[in-house]
Amino acid sequence: MQLIIGRKPVLESLNSDEQILQVYIQFGQEGGIIDAIRVAAKKRGIKVNQISPDKFRQIVKDKNAQGVAAIKSFQKFYSLQEIIQFSKDKQHKIISSQDQISKTFPIILILDSIQDTQNVGAILRTAECSGVDGIIVTKHNSAPINQTVAKTSAGASELVKICQVNNLAQAIDELKKEGFWIVGSYLGNSKPYTEIDYKIPVALVVGNEEKGIRKLTADKCDFLVHIPMKGKIQSLNVSVAAGILLFEILRQRSI
Structure with missing residues (x-):
């Protein structure tokens, strides 16, 4: 499994054919991209987990994650x-x-x-x-x-x-x-x-x-x-x- 961090990368992954397992959003995160992430995840039936800052830091070590992360099953490679x-x-x-x-x-x-x-x-x-x-x-x-x-x-x-x-x-x-x-x-x-x-x-x-x-x-x-x-x-x-x-x-x- 692979972790995707950052608002735009997560949104792009949800709008592609990547195999996203779940999305994490830190409490307090708001705005147009956050709303778009929720909508895109709902359309694909992907669970969105809203978690505390402490829990988010445990999952995501990068301080520049912008309060959003997603887990995908694998990186798709083409032949x-x-x-x-x-x-x-x-x-x-x-x-x-x-x-x-x-x-x-x-x-x-x-x-x-x-x-x-x-x-x-x-x-x-x-x-x-x-x-x-x-x-x-x-x-x-x-x-x-x-x-x-x-x-x-x-x-x-x-x-x-x-x-x-x-x-x-x-x-x-x-x-x-x-x-x-x-x-x-x-x-x-x-x-x-x-x-x-x-x-x-x-x-x-x-x-x-x-x-x-x-x-x-x-x-x-x-x-x-x-x-x-x-x-x-x-x-x-x-x-x-x-x-x-x-x-x-x-x-x-x-x-």
């Missing part, structure tokens, strides 16, 4: 094929607006051994906002998708499709077979990130906070890109870098 199929369905969707016809391109985000839960949560939030079709995480040497991730993501962890893989190299090979081009964020022999044409099916790889993406992963990339730095520090926080890259892809595809 790689499910994410690929979802992205391909999107790729073939034709959008017509003012006699202009455009084709959408799929984008999958790969997190290669990112270990900080707050970084993962921030990346999930950015990924959801930028329209990412699915996220692939490594099973080993990666942060768990827990309550800290859910809270930092502001509920995005309940909205994005996440796939957990044992072997990232094999997953990348499968993506290539399905027509994806692999773009890795890499400080080595790479191009400025704005020099790539992203109007193709893209799987973007961002890596570990200290080491970046692994060499084996980099070797499998079709393109390696970096964000030029103007200061003395030569790297950005991985969640910031992921946001810059994702929104550059979005910008190019909107032109």
Whole structure:
């Protein structure tokens, strides 16, 4: 079982297809989001427990829980094929607006051994906002998708499709077979990130906070890109870098 904390993450989880077992609300909590949580829980037949501050603190250790928490049975993970199929369905969707016809391109985000839960949560939030079709995480040497991730993501962890893989190299090979081009964020022999044409099916790889993406992963990339730095520090926080890259892809595809 997993604990979800915070008003918005709990509301998002109730409005998704997550398996919520029960909701805890601390005495004295009021407001529009609290009312929305009660309504959403009632619609799904989920019990809402109103408990004392002392009892709430026993259940929820985080001081920033905003007086609301929920328990869900498990984190839902999708298979790689499910994410690929979802992205391909999107790729073939034709959008017509003012006699202009455009084709959408799929984008999958790969997190290669990112270990900080707050970084993962921030990346999930950015990924959801930028329209990412699915996220692939490594099973080993990666942060768990827990309550800290859910809270930092502001509920995005309940909205994005996440796939957990044992072997990232094999997953990348499968993506290539399905027509994806692999773009890795890499400080080595790479191009400025704005020099790539992203109007193709893209799987973007961002890596570990200290080491970046692994060499084996980099070797499998079709393109390696970096964000030029103007200061003395030569790297950005991985969640910031992921946001810059994702929104550059979005910008190019909107032109």
